[in-house]
Amino acid sequence: MNAQRRPNFRPIAEFVLVGVNLYVELSMRIAVGTFSGIVTVILGALLVAATMAAQMPSEAMRFAIMRNGEQIGTHAIEINRTGPETNVRITTDLVVKVLFVTAYRLQHGATERWMNDQLVAFNSTTDNNGTRHKVSATLGTSGLEVEADGKTGRADKNVLPASLWNPELMRRKTALDPQDGQVDPISVTDDGMEDLSFGARAMKAHHYEIKGRYSQDVWYDERGRLVQVKLIGSDGSVISYMPI
Numbered sequence: 001m002n003a004q005r006r007p008n009f010r011p012i013a014e015f016v017l018v019g020v021n022l023y024v025e026l027s028m029r030i031a032v033g034t035f036s037g038i039v040t041v042i043l044g045a046l047l048v049a050a051t052m053a054a055q056m057p058s059e060a061m062r063f064a065i066m067r068n069g070e071q072i073g074t075h076a077i078e079i080n081r082t083g084p085e086t087n088v089r090i091t092t093d094l095v096v097k098v099l100f101v102t103a104y105r106l107q108h109g110a111t112e113r114w115m116n117d118q119l120v121a122f123n124s125t126t127d128n129n130g131t132r133h134k135v136s137a138t139l140g141t142s143g144l145e146v147e148a149d150g151k152t153g154r155a156d157k158n159v160l161p162a163s164l165w166n167p168e169l170m171r172r173k174t175a176l177d178p179q180d181g182q183v184d185p186i187s188v189t190d191d192g193m194e195d196l197s198f199g200a201r202a203m204k205a206h207h208y209e210i211k212g213r214y215s216q217d218v219w220y221d222e223r224g225r226l227v228q229v230k231l232i233g234s235d236g237s238v239i240s241y242m243p244i
Contacts, residue, residue, distance in 0.1 A: 061165070061226060063241040065094050067233070072096050073106070075241055077165045077226070086114040090163055090178075104129050110178050112161060117168075119144070122161055126179045135181035148181025155183050162186075162214075167224045170208050177213070186212035194219070196228060198243055203227065 058081050065073040073094025080087045092108040110124035122137040122144075137146045137155070144155040155176060160166060162175035162184075169175060170188045177184055191207040196219060205219040205227050216231035229241035 059225070062244050063229070064244045065092075066238075066240045066242055067096065068237050074244075077163075079165065084116045086112075086117075088112040088114070088163070088165060090165070108179060110161070110163065112163065118157070119160065122176070122178075124178050128179065133180050135178065137176065137181070144176075146176070146181055146183075153181075159183055162212075164218055164229060165226050167206075167220045167226075170210075170218075175212065182213075184213045186210055 059077075059079040061077040061079075063075040064071045065075055073092065075092045076090070078089045088111065090108070090110045090112075092106060094104075094106050095102055096104040105127070106129065107127045108124065109126075110122070112119060113121040118139065119137070120139040122135070124133070124135045126133040126135075133149055135146070135148045137144045139145075139157060140154075142154065143157045144159060146153045146155050156174070158172070159174050159176050160169045160172055161178045162169065163178050170190070173185060173187070174183050175186050176182075187210075189209040189211070191209060193204050194207045196203050196205045203221055205221050207217065207219050209215070209217050214231065216229055218226065219228040221227045227243055231239050233239050
């Protein structure tokens with residue numbers, strides 16, 4: 001009698017094992033591919049975010065220039081910081097009209113470049129009611145080399161532009177006029193902390209009085225950001241910079 005043949009389960013087991021191995025390998029490939037795709041997406045998003053951050057100002061301050069309570073212009077400050085380097089852009093545009101006729105106009109633009117808190121380059125152009133100025137300053141071996149309206153000179157490397165965004169100016173005895181390039185003596189009085197309000201906004205700010213060729217009062221918030229400027233115009237009008 002022929003012996004009863006037993007089913008051959010080995011091929012089936014091998015088939016199942018091969019199938020399982022293929023499934024595991026395929027799953028791993030899919031997982032690795034998915035993970036790689038996720039990493040690529042994340043890196044791409046980070047790169048886009050970094051690019052956008054590099055293109056956007058890290059600080060932006062914008063002011064309405066008021067004359068006796070009426071807005072006559074705007075003043076904007078953009079500050080970009082990248083490691084030890086700081087780049088600043090300042091623009092001012094104001095118009096004073098009397099009976100719908102332009103009586104006075106000022107347009108001013110300036111850039112500052114700083115390395116490790118040291119001014120290394122400054123450039124500005126100004127149209128002061130038809131009188132034009134062009135100023136540049138670069139850091140040299142013996143100080144700041146200044147060129148103003150075609151005339152060259154030299155200033156101490158610690159002289160700061162009187163652009164007011166930097167509260168370090170309050171500790172200096174001289175300042176570079178950003179419009180005409182003159183280096184003027186200044187004296188500063190510390191009036192301490194005060195409470196300010198701008199509409200619904202309330203804050204504490206440090207008040208300083210600057211006396212010089214153009215005397216003015218300035219206020220900085222607790223972070224050292226410029227928040228207000230006041231001065232008296234040559235015609236006796238009250239000029240103020242109010243944040244907007």
